[in-house]
Amino acid sequence: MENRLRVLRAERNWSQQDLAQRLDVSRQSVNAIETGKYDPSLPLAFRVSELFGLSIEEIFLSPSRNSSKAI
Amino acid sequence: MTARSIRTAAWRRYNWRVIWFSLLYCAFLLPAVYGFKHHLITGPIAWVAAVLPAIPIIAIFASMGRYLVEEQDEYVRMLMVRQMLWAMGFTISCATIWGFLDNFGLVGHVDGYWIVIVWYFGLAIGGIVNKLTLGDGGC
Numbered sequence: 001m002e003n004r005l006r007v008l009r010a011e012r013n014w015s016q017q018d019l020a021q022r023l024d025v026s027r028q029s030v031n032a033i034e035t036g037k038y039d040p041s042l043p044l045a046f047r048v049s050e051l052f053g054l055s056i057e058e059i060f061l062s063p064s065r066n067s068s069k070a071i
Numbered sequence: 072m073t074a075r076s077i078r079t080a081a082w083r084r085y086n087w088r089v090i091w092f093s094l095l096y097c098a099f100l101l102p103a104v105y106g107f108k109h110h111l112i113t114g115p116i117a118w119v120a121a122v123l124p125a126i127p128i129i130a131i132f133a134s135m136g137r138y139l140v141e142e143q144d145e146y147v148r149m150l151m152v153r154q155m156l157w158a159m160g161f162t163i164s165c166a167t168i169w170g171f172l173d174n175f176g177l178v179g180h181v182d183g184y185w186i187v188i189v190w191y192f193g194l195a196i197g198g199i200v201n202k203l204t205l206g207d208g209g210c
Contacts, residue, residue, distance in 0.1 A: 026079065028207045029146035037205050038146050 001039045002061040005030070008052050023047055079147055085138040089131055096127035128187060150201050157197030162190045 009019050016034070020027040023044070032038035033048075040048065049056045103120045106112035112120050135155070142148040166186065172178040201207060 024143075026144050026147055029144055032146050032205060032207065038149065041145055044145060 001036055001063055003033065003036070004059050004061075005034045005048070008054075008059065009034075019051075022051055079142060079144050081138055081141040081143065082147070084141065085134055088134040088137075092127040092130045092134065095130075096124055099127065100124040125184075146207075150205070150207060153201055154194050154197030157200055158190050158193030161193030161196055162186060165189050 005019075009016070014022075016027045016030045020030045023030070025044070029038070033040050045056050045060060049059055052059060103112070103124055106120055107117070135151075139148060139151060142151070166189075169178065169181065173180060
């Protein structure tokens with residue numbers, strides 16, 4: 001799933017490890033989510049949104065909305 | 072809040088359990104092999120001595136299940152689940168193929184415990200697949 005995690009992290013000058021510490025997950029998890037290889041569970045998505053003070057939709061781009069745009 | 076590498080606390084606990092159960096396996100297996108080789112074990116005791124080495128192996132599989140329950144990092148847990156699915160698929164495929172080859176008399180019978188060894192080999196294949204497709208081999 002496409003997301004703005006890398007941008008949001010860069011804006012705060014956080015490394016992947018910094019973000020991983022704040023989310024209490026492994027650095028590999030952050031990398032997998034950022035690169036779209038892994039979609040986080042809803043609880044983890046909420047943790048991410050609460051950390052950045054944004055709604056989930058502002059961080060993670062809805063695949064269905066993206067595909068309907070393409071149509 | 073502490074940083075966690077991909078080798079999480081749950082993984083370290085799992086590793087310790089595997090080490091202890093492996094030692095227990097040796098402790099059960101070596102006397103059993105010696106006893107049977109020298110015809111020291113007979114009767115009901117022979118049944119117990121023969122089954123005892125299997126118990127720690129079963130415990131190692133149970134430890135894997137416990138690891139999946141204890142693992143807090145959902146991505147790392149998913150990697151392990153994928154590895155296990157590959158191990159299961161590989162094992163039942165090998166067993167099916169071997170079964171037919173055996174039925175048609177092309178290969179001989181193999182000892183049942185080989186299924187465990189093949190399963191662990193499948194686990195390694197799963198790790199390679201994870202590495203190739205996701206960039207992380209898992210724990």
